[in-house]
Amino acid sequence: xxxxxxxxxGTSVANIERIEHVADVVAHRARNEGGGFAVVVSAxxxxxxxxxxxxxxxxxxxxxxxxxxxxxxxxxxxxEQVTSGLLALALRKRxxxxxxxLGWQLALRTDEAHGKARIKGFEGEGFAEAVDGxxxxxIAGFQGVDDNGRIATLGRGGSDTSAxxxxxxxxxxxxxxxTDVDGVYTTDPRIVPKAQRMEKISYEEMLELASLGxxxxxxxxxxxxxxxxxxxxxxxxFADPGDTHAGTLVCNEDEIVEKxxxxxxxxxxxxxxxxxxxxxDHPGVAAEIFxxxxxxxxNVDMIVQADARREGRQNMVFTxxxxxxxxxxxxxxxxRSEIGFEELEVxxxxxxxxxxxxxxxxxxxxxxxxxxxxxAKGINIAVIAxxxxxxxxxIDAAYTxxxxxxxxxxxxxxxx
Amino acid sequence: xxxxxxxxxGTSVANIERIEHVADVVAHRARNEGGGFAVVVSAxxxxxxxxxxxxxxxxxxxxxxxxxxxxxxxxxxxxEQVTSGLLALALRKRxxxxxxxLGWQLALRTDEAHGKARIKGFEGEGFAEAVDGxxxxxIAGFQGVDDNGRIATLGRGGSDTSAxxxxxxxxxxxxxxxTDVDGVYTTDPRIVPKAQRMEKISYEEMLELASLGxxxxxxxxxxxxxxxxxxxxxxxxFADPGDTHAGTLVCNEDEIVEKxxxxxxxxxxxxxxxxxxxxxDHPGVAAEIFxxxxxxxxNVDMIVQADARREGRQNMVFTxxxxxxxxxxxxxxxxRSEIGFEELEVxxxxxxxxxxxxxxxxxxxxxxxxxxxxxAKGINIAVIAxxxxxxxxxIDAAYTxxxxxxxxxxxxxxxx
Numbered sequence: 045x046x047x048x049x050x051x052x053x054g055t056s057v058a059n060i061e062r063i064e065h066v067a068d069v070v071a072h073r074a075r076n077e078g079g080g081f082a083v084v085v086s087a088x089x090x091x092x093x094x095x096x097x098x099x100x101x102x103x104x105x106x107x108x109x110x111x112x113x114x115x116x117x118x119x120x121x122x123x124e125q126v127t128s129g130l131l132a133l134a135l136r137k138r139x140x141x142x143x144x145x146l147g148w149q150l151a152l153r154t155d156e157a158h159g160k161a162r163i164k165g166f167e168g169e170g171f172a173e174a175v176d177g178x179x180x181x182x183i184a185g186f187q188g189v190d191d192n193g194r195i196a197t198l199g200r201g202g203s204d205t206s207a208x209x210x211x212x213x214x215x216x217x218x219x220x221x222x223t224d225v226d227g228v229y230t231t232d233p234r235i236v237p238k239a240q241r242m243e244k245i246s247y248e249e250m251l252e253l254a255s256l257g258x259x260x261x262x263x264x265x266x267x268x269x270x271x272x273x274x275x276x277x278x279x280x281x282f283a284d285p286g287d288t289h290a291g292t293l294v295c296n297e298d299e300i301v302e303k304x305x306x307x308x309x310x311x312x313x314x315x316x317x318x319x320x321x322x323x324x325d326h327p328g329v330a331a332e333i334f335x336x337x338x339x340x341x342x343n344v345d346m347i348v349q350a351d352a353r354r355e356g357r358q359n360m361v362f363t364x365x366x367x368x369x370x371x372x373x374x375x376x377x378x379x380r381s382e383i384g385f386e387e388l389e390v391x392x393x394x395x396x397x398x399x400x401x402x403x404x405x406x407x408x409x410x411x412x413x414x415x416x417x418x419x420a421k422g423i424n425i426a427v428i429a430x431x432x433x434x435x436x437x438x439i440d441a442a443y444t445x446x447x448x449x450x451x452x453x454x455x456x457x458x459x460x
Numbered sequence: 461x462x463x464x465x466x467x468x469x470g471t472s473v474a475n476i477e478r479i480e481h482v483a484d485v486v487a488h489r490a491r492n493e494g495g496g497f498a499v500v501v502s503a504x505x506x507x508x509x510x511x512x513x514x515x516x517x518x519x520x521x522x523x524x525x526x527x528x529x530x531x532x533x534x535x536x537x538x539x540e541q542v543t544s545g546l547l548a549l550a551l552r553k554r555x556x557x558x559x560x561x562l563g564w565q566l567a568l569r570t571d572e573a574h575g576k577a578r579i580k581g582f583e584g585e586g587f588a589e590a591v592d593g594x595x596x597x598x599i600a601g602f603q604g605v606d607d608n609g610r611i612a613t614l615g616r617g618g619s620d621t622s623a624x625x626x627x628x629x630x631x632x633x634x635x636x637x638x639t640d641v642d643g644v645y646t647t648d649p650r651i652v653p654k655a656q657r658m659e660k661i662s663y664e665e666m667l668e669l670a671s672l673g674x675x676x677x678x679x680x681x682x683x684x685x686x687x688x689x690x691x692x693x694x695x696x697x698f699a700d701p702g703d704t705h706a707g708t709l710v711c712n713e714d715e716i717v718e719k720x721x722x723x724x725x726x727x728x729x730x731x732x733x734x735x736x737x738x739x740x741d742h743p744g745v746a747a748e749i750f751x752x753x754x755x756x757x758x759n760v761d762m763i764v765q766a767d768a769r770r771e772g773r774q775n776m777v778f779t780x781x782x783x784x785x786x787x788x789x790x791x792x793x794x795x796r797s798e799i800g801f802e803e804l805e806v807x808x809x810x811x812x813x814x815x816x817x818x819x820x821x822x823x824x825x826x827x828x829x830x831x832x833x834x835x836a837k838g839i840n841i842a843v844i845a846x847x848x849x850x851x852x853x854x855i856d857a858a859y860t861x862x863x864x865x866x867x868x869x870x871x872x873x874x875x876x
Contacts, residue, residue, distance in 0.1 A: 103549040118545035122538035129534035133519040
């Protein structure tokens with residue numbers, strides 16, 4: 045039988061009124077589409093923050109890591125537990141059979157990395173049987189149970205991941221992620237009013253867009269969908285529940301007939317550019333630099349080694365999230381003598397703009413078009429990085445909107 | 461090894477500051493007394509009401525019974541879950557080993573009567589092993605798991621019951637119930653300032669006092685303690701944690717050396733008196749009356765059949781909670797012809813005053829002393845009922861305080 049998974053986030057279940065609306069959407073779909081339904085819910089917006097605040101207060105500053113994370117999970121997972129029970133009641137009120145399922149009841153097995161656990165798989169058949177029997181399974185998202193029988197939460201974006209994992213376990217035909225946007229756009233509509241909602245996008249493209257700052261879906265959730273071949277539909281909680289083609293479908297590249305050379309333009313302002321001048325030119329110096337940054341927890345992105353040696357010295361450029369800029373600067377300055385460099389320049393006034401598209405694999409000239417479009421607007425490129433389906437450039441942050449608009453037009457993405 | 465169970469109610473864990481205080485008390489006792497400790501906690505005061513309000517809102521008026529109770533349990537049990545995690549963190553902050561235990565983790569097995577489940581027993585050894593290993597077990601009270609693996613709550617006073625059940629499962633030497641009173645008194649200190657805290661009281665006496673309206677411990681919890689021979693200590697959350705004799709110990713009669721003839725005076729103003737006049741005097745009439753009241757959910761207490769027959773007719777007097785007075789009146793009036801009575805008088809202006817003491821079993825003259833003391837104050841007795849360790853009288857409600865004071869003095873209970 046056809047099984048479907050629907051997921052509703054925190055703002056979609058923020059209060060009883062919103063939960064009633066979610067119940068209406070689910071009831072409409074269950075009555076009209078037939079088949080089995082599982083619904084994954086987040087905590088009511090605001091509840092998680094309240095619970096996290098309490099755990100921090102109770103624990104104080106001294107408790108960290110294993111001394112904190114397991115009980116954090118016990119407290120914080122209660123938020124999704126509450127929503128699952130409430131939605132089950134609201135569905136029953138509409139004459140549907142429904143029941144809540146908590147992580148340990150499913151059982152959704154995880155590893156023991158409390159607070160950011162990874163899913164190992166589903167155990168037990170009761171859940172799938174209930175869904176096939178016509179009972180709507182209301183799943184508390186974000187939570188599972190580890191091998192010690194303790195609650196483990198999945199970390200940021202965990203409820204989306206729960207939903208895709210449930211869809212994989214059920215062999216669902218689709219996992220619908222209801223959220224506060226109505227799909228994935230060719231770029232940020234706040235910058236480009238002519239941005240278009242995509243009907244379909246491949247997992248690979250979505251991964252590049254997600255990691256580039258299009259915050260619709262978390263990377264983990266898309267990866268899980270890709271690995272298990274679960275089509276993920278991103279749509280608005282307020283979409284017509286009868287429109288089963290609403291939003292954007294994230295799916296296998298093969299299912300996209302009309303492949304765009306470039307599907308979307310992403311940007312990120314949370315960037316900082318680091319330039320190490322007069323670096324000792326000896327083997328291992330790059331390893332030294334990036335090992336220190338990794339140990340400090342700095343997530344380095346683009347790296348360019350400029351071939352401009354003079355007197356046995358060279359320059360190195362890399363980028364990292366702007367929020368880590370100070371940490372990265374201190375880490376490098378503290379190791380100045382060990383690494384051996386003359387000067388460190390940090391520019392926090394930069395942005396990264398990227399064009400993404402699976403069509404790039406078979407088309408040439410994508411990079412050329414990008415550089416021409418930027419050049420025509422007088423935008424200087426500081427760093428370039430490429431992958432198989434993506435070209436990213438680092439530019440002066442002041443030019444971000446201009447660059448995004450120029451590229452959106454250049455690749456023919458503007459709506460008519 | 462010695463095992464102890466401590467229980468803290470909702471007002472004792474109302475916020476993080478109070479939870480910190482509870483952690484101080486537990487830490488003090490664990491460090492000074494040695495042995496294994498389990499701590500049972502309620503939801504933070506106010507949380508349960510909030511959660512119950514949400515479930516009612518989500519369910520609307522239409523869902524009742526089985527359609528409501530299981531998901532009510534899922535939502536409401538989250539309150540104790542939160543407190544257990546927070547207290548575990550607060551104990552760890554004090555350098556103690558601690559972890560939370562939820563109902564399904566223990567596992568505390570219950571029947572399937574959601575919302576008012578009864579405990580069937582503890583499964584699994586992990587909990588006792590952890591306690592013996594020196595880790596403080598912080599148990600979410602009020603909750604268990606039924607045979608279907610669903611959360612079931614224990615109803616009113618459920619956390620006290622959880623605590624006594626845990627103490628029974630552990631073979632604990634004592635179950636300390638920390639609350640907002642500092643023990644069980646010979647009567648209500650608001651009425652009799654000379655009321656004294658009892659050092660010890662038998663389970664049987666406590667049961668009579670509990671069911672008579674001394675709201676310190678729920679009947680179920682005392683029964684469970686009695687059946688499993690678990691001494692229960694009632695004491696204030698603010699008692700000196702070093703004073704292991706604080707509060708009142710509810711224990712076996714055999715452990716009380718100096719038995720009082722009368723241990724305490726209880727009263728209840730939630731009483732209504734019903735008089736059926738001119739009742740048909742035929743077999744089965746009493747069965748007819750009380751079956752109808754039972755079906756309507758009226759909890760009848762004292763029953764007196766006055767032997768004052770005239771022309772084949774008699775009178776019958778009984779009492780019921782005042783909150784059921786209107787329901788009882790309607791039930792009887794609706795069946796007037798089937799039952800066959802001339803008149804129904806309802807007096808809602810009555811109170812029940814009771815003297816309780818295991819010493820009554822071996823002492824005569826207790827009733828005589830009661831009637832003399834009341835008579836000396838000009839208090840008229842409307843109904844009398846007795847059990848092995850209790851004598852109750854129904855009087856005009858206006859005389860309640862006077863009666864309680866007179867009896868407290870008459871039985872020598874006034875403090876010096």
